[in-house]
Amino acid sequence: MSARIDIPLAALAGKPVIFPVNLDAPARSRASFYIETFGCQMNAHDSEKVAGLLLARGYRQVESPDAADMVFFNTCSIREKAAQKVFTRLNDFRGQRGQGKVVGVLGCVAQQEGEAIFERAPWVRMVCGSASYRNLPALLEEIESGETRVSGLNLDTDETFETEVTRRDNPVRAYLTIIEGCDYACSYCVVPHTRGPERSRASASVLNEVAHLVAGGFTEVQLLGQTVNSYRDPSPAGLNFAQLLAAVAAIPGIRRVRFTTSHPNDFTREIVEIIESTPALCDHIHLPVQSGSTRVLKEMRRTYTREEYVERISWIRAGRRPFSITTDVIVGFPGETGSEFEETLSLLDEVKFDGVFAFKYSPRPNTTAKDMPGAIPEDVKSARLAILQQRQREIQIAQNQKLLGAGFEILVDGRHESRGQWSGRTTCNRIVNFTSQAENLLGQYCQVKITGAGPNSLVGEHVA
Ligand code: 5AD
Numbered sequence: 001m002s003a004r005i006d007i008p009l010a011a012l013a014g015k016p017v018i019f020p021v022n023l024d025a026p027a028r029s030r031a032s033f034y035i036e037t038f039g040c041q042m043n044a045h046d047s048e049k050v051a052g053l054l055l056a057r058g059y060r061q062v063e064s065p066d067a068a069d070m071v072f073f074n075t076c077s078i079r080e081k082a083a084q085k086v087f088t089r090l091n092d093f094r095g096q097r098g099q100g101k102v103v104g105v106l107g108c109v110a111q112q113e114g115e116a117i118f119e120r121a122p123w124v125r126m127v128c129g130s131a132s133y134r135n136l137p138a139l140l141e142e143i144e145s146g147e148t149r150v151s152g153l154n155l156d157t158d159e160t161f162e163t164e165v166t167r168r169d170n171p172v173r174a175y176l177t178i179i180e181g182c183d184y185a186c187s188y189c190v191v192p193h194t195r196g197p198e199r200s201r202a203s204a205s206v207l208n209e210v211a212h213l214v215a216g217g218f219t220e221v222q223l224l225g226q227t228v229n230s231y232r233d234p235s236p237a238g239l240n241f242a243q244l245l246a247a248v249a250a251i252p253g254i255r256r257v258r259f260t261t262s263h264p265n266d267f268t269r270e271i272v273e274i275i276e277s278t279p280a281l282c283d284h285i286h287l288p289v290q291s292g293s294t295r296v297l298k299e300m301r302r303t304y305t306r307e308e309y310v311e312r313i314s315w316i317r318a319g320r321r322p323f324s325i326t327t328d329v330i331v332g333f334p335g336e337t338g339s340e341f342e343e344t345l346s347l348l349d350e351v352k353f354d355g356v357f358a359f360k361y362s363p364r365p366n367t368t369a370k371d372m373p374g375a376i377p378e379d380v381k382s383a384r385l386a387i388l389q390q391r392q393r394e395i396q397i398a399q400n401q402k403l404l405g406a407g408f409e410i411l412v413d414g415r416h417e418s419r420g421q422w423s424g425r426t427t428c429n430r431i432v433n434f435t436s437q438a439e440n441l442l443g444q445y446c447q448v449k450i451t452g453a454g455p456n457s458l459v460g461e462h463v464a
């Protein structure tokens with residue numbers, strides 16, 4: 001049976017979902033802006049919030065940098081390549097193309113490089129880290145009143161970045177931040193430096209936003225945080241992460257709740273139990289392991305051993321629901337021996353993840369790992385990455401083959417016109433491409449039978 005969920009046209013068009021508060025927005029039309037986003041889901045959602053913040057103040061969003069008075073790059077610095085990409089892109093806006101435009105750098109590269117960006121790319125007029133986004137309107141007003149360069153780089157904040165209006169890009173799944181920053185200190189990771197200390201949002205504010213999202217037509221939400229399950233409600237209600245999950249899932253109209261990214265150290269049995277007993281909580285866990293070697297994990301300062309990680313996997317697997325589990329892995333961490341890399345391969349064989357995001361270690365500024373001895377040569381890192389990806393590909397083919405003939409409920413989020421297929425996700429986050437006689441399925445829940453399986457997605461047909 002397919003149930004029809006009506007998503008208001010405003011949400012489908014990616015228009016702002018407006019919360020009913022007094023915005024004090026100026027009536028006059030202001031400059032136009034364009035935002036380009038690099039990096040993770042947190043960044044993508046930050047861009048949605050920044051867009052909402054500016055729209056609420058009368059700025060206009062445009063879809064091309066050439067049509068914009070202000071061009072913002074929301075940047076990522078997790079690996080060196082990502083950070084380099086930003087400077088390459090900034091170069092496109094020197095000279096003619098950037099003339100007359102306000103070019104601004106937001107996000108992690110802004111926070112990491114700070115005002116040095118002005119030296120490297122003198123045509124940039126604003127740098128602003130994510131912990132200072134609430135000051136963006138004031139920074140823009142400074143520029144409007146003639147200031148050549150402005151910066152927002154303060155990290156001493158115990159506040160979260162919430163806006164009255166968020167312009168959501170995804171018509172089917174709404175993202176919302178529940179915790180910002182990170183209090184872990186993984187030796188390879190730049191995030192604590194670029195996003196600042198951990199701070200959770202009050203549960204009432206989260207629940208209120210979810211209720212408004214439902215009123216705006218969303219049935220699926222994804223809770224976001226660098227370490228989402230470290231959530232601790234700062235308000236007197238004092239909910240822990242599992243209790244917050246239950247409260248979000250209990251909001252009438254919510255059909256799917258996802259969350260990412262979890263840290264193994266804060267992953268409790270209670271989280272599994274809550275998901276088990278609450279159908280609206282999706283049975284997918286993204287639990288980054290980073291390495292299968294306890295020695296390497298210690299050097300990474302991950303705060304758990306291989307065995308402790310595997311124990312958490314056993315809690316998830318012991319449940320009745322068929323959870324899918326995905327992870328992140330870094331290969332070529334300083335000092336990683338061939339046999340320690342083999343330990344990561346054996347972990348893949350042992351856990352049989354449903355997806356692995358694997359990266360070559362990249363030394364980052366302000367991290368302790370960058371000064372560690374035993375750097376692994378680039379060609380060895382590349383070879384290890386290729387071996388790992390091949391091994392995981394085989395695992396995924398075998399796992400997905402087992403799903404042939406199974407039925408899943410899919411929330412449809414896309415259309416491949418050339419292939420005549422609809423596309424969507426199962427509750428366990430598997431991508432399914434399927435054919436249907438129906439005319440428009442976007443935003444609907446459909447029952448689909450699996451008829452084909454590749455390493456990264458499934459193929460099916462609409463059965464009701
Ligand atoms: N080098 C390579 N990969 C990294 N990650 C974080 N920092 C680095 C780094 N310096 C990876 C981790 C993390 C994911 C988001 O990015 O696997 O979980």
Ligand code: SF4
Pocket residue numbers: 182183184185186189190191192226227263
């Ligand atoms: Fe980075 Fe570790 Fe914090 Fe994740 S938990 S954001 S990898 S420091």
